[in-house]
Amino acid sequence: MTAVTGTPHTVDTHARTVDTHPRTVDTHARELAAQRVPFVHARVVRAQAPSSAHPGDEAIVYGDGRIEGFVGGVCAEESVRTAALGALRGDGPLLLRVLPEGDEDFPDTPGAQVVVNPCLSGGALEIFLEPVLPPPLIEIAGRTPIAEACVALADVLGYATARSLPEGPPAEHTGAVVVAGHGRGDTESLRAALDAGVPHIELVASRRRGAALLDELGLTEAERVRIHSPAGLDIGARTPAEIALSILAEIVESVRSVGAPSSVGHDDRPVQAVDPVCGMTVTVRPDTSHLAVGEEELWFCGPGCRDRYAAGLAS
Template sequence: MTGTVSARALELARRRVPFVHARVVRAQAPASAHPGDEAIVHGDGTIDGFVGGQCAEGSVRTAALGALHGGGPLLLRVLPAGEDAFPDAPGAQVVVNPCLSGGALEIFLEPVLPPPLVEVAGDTPIAEAFLTLAQVLGYATARSLPGGRPAEHTAAVVVAGQGHGDAESVRAALDADVPYIALVASRRRGSALFDELGLDEREKARVHSPAGLDIGARTAPEIALSILAEVVEAVRARPPMPPPAPPVEAVDPVCGMTVTVTPGTPHLTTDDGELWFCGTGCRDRFAAGLVG
């Protein structure tokens, strides 16, 4: 990535914010973009960087938000009206953009989603083994202090203090509504801890204790593996960090293009309500028609 876009991407990754990386891979004159131009598309539709003029940018914005919301990586081909388009294929999408002045573009859109975050409370051998295995899977990991509130969007909390701060860590994870909570303890000790905390039946059901799948584990690494398997099952069943809600889309009444509505999208207020346009050209032509 170019310096500015790369720095912005690193900042978003550090903050665990989902975004789409857009890179121009092919451009046909007289397109204003060039191969290698790139941008970041945020969850609200705003764009940092450059992948084409206003008309191309609108097509990129709409396709990128679709990719961010479960569509996966996408090769987008933006064509001026009248160009012959090749058929859609898995992983590719063709958009005919009537307001494009000329020059086809191919842009690769790659959603960048933060890996699941798992917090571990404790410094026992099981805790250490779990951290090592979770990192092998590419999960983000962090240690938490007893009673410390888990970070936002934490997918799982594994309480492995074996008596040191376990009650405080379980209570903090429950209060933060963490999707998966595991307590490394025997059934007897786990039950006693639940009673100590005064948990109701709903709260007890949210804490996996004894932690992990029953695979006959005995050693610390084996127990850690059984817990990690249960974490994977929970994460896959419930994505830990869904992308932001998609912005509203509208159809340009002049060219028929689908437009993603953002604060900067050209629009007009008419007797029939708000109308949104792909660019100022379509808006001005529509306004001229109303006046005439």
Template sequence: MPYTKRMEELVAERVPFVHAVVVRAQLPTAVSPGDDAIILSDGSIEGFVGGQCAESSVRTAALSALSDGRTVLLRVLPEGDPGFPDSPGAQVVVNHCLSGGALEIFLQPLLPPPVLWVVGSSPIATALAALAGPLDFTVRPADASPGPAGATAAVVCSHGRGEPEAIRAALEAGVGYVGLVASRRRGASVLEDMGLSEEERRRVHSPAGLGIGARTAPEIALSILAEIVTVIRTGDLARAGGR
């Protein structure tokens, strides 16, 4: 495909985008099956998957796909034209300014893997790093550049060492999920002494992890990752300030 190199560059730079590929095209449309384009989060389109009218429908669907991470099979039909036989699961739009020729376009969002910033060298930190990899997280140790900047989630599991400083750094970096591994009582004391705003306190999860009765380090790491995945998939992370 003509945009393979550009896609590789965007992936390397951790830039989210949608790859749009024309699956079917009906005359007199100017595109052919296999034509593709890249749509960025600002709505700009690199490539050609139809004229101005088709582009507007593709842009709208692509931005929605970037938001929820789901692939879309988009059918763009001119007004009054039945177009192609129905495709199960396709999203159908009727574009009133489309001059003719139905289009079917596959939109695939490519989002950078979430970054997990891990503070501490405890057994829980080691277990987090081991379990996060298969879940497609990029694990960034606390001492690695650029720190919490750009991280999706941060987990502080240093058992009392530098906890307020690490939590503050993650909050100031805009990390949406900040987990503190501590008992409920000790965690509450740490956070109370920090004087967090209501918005900041909402982003800090203490004790980190879902209540699954975890006891061992791997079980605790599992509960934390389950909580992070939950807030990512439900959209709570985006509302909190992360990706």
């Protein structure tokens, strides 16, 4: 699994747009990484005739199942899509072997994940799938010693930081916010973080001041549980560096319990179904081959399986 980092780990909060002019997959991958878009870089490393793909062919697989580039025909592409989505959500990098049914001639590769695809017209493929994930992004609000210590420690951990609060909204894909202004813009920073849907917010304040500040905001119960005050784990911290350590420890605990914050959430996973003809797991997308049978919607790896199923119904 590749974590994309910068030097220093500071995020440009200005939105950038990728142009649609033709460019190499490798160039596009670098652009996506700079924009903190999670994806899987798929590269064909071995191919057997009559496969339509060749070593060196590559593609990008997004978290919603979209594929840009070329790593084989429709059936091979569907196998890549399914494996890539698993890699993107925690399985890590893998070597995928896509074999036609009954193929015994393709030399084995230890450690590879094997998919037997009965729809393949022939040929076998090995494709390396590398998930490229941005490091967790923490927005730091304030210029106090504790805020500066949080920035320094986040860099040591390999996390990215941004500094747009309280003047503007948090950067896109922010996983946590640390409000450490000691009264300077704290209310505005908290409100902006809540409105942006940031899941984890640390408020650096005494127990008494923190409670008063949160009461003034008139928070809903759902908003209140996202704010941690006093900030950090109780480790007896006294110095700014020790307090920053306790805050980052609590953020790490949150990140590791639910997965690294990114643009790929836990509720936006594409729906998957099983092709009733070949048994392949397919990702349901607007362009996925499908057939309505009564009140049931069936999904297929490609037009071939769909048409075969429909022919069986008609006979």
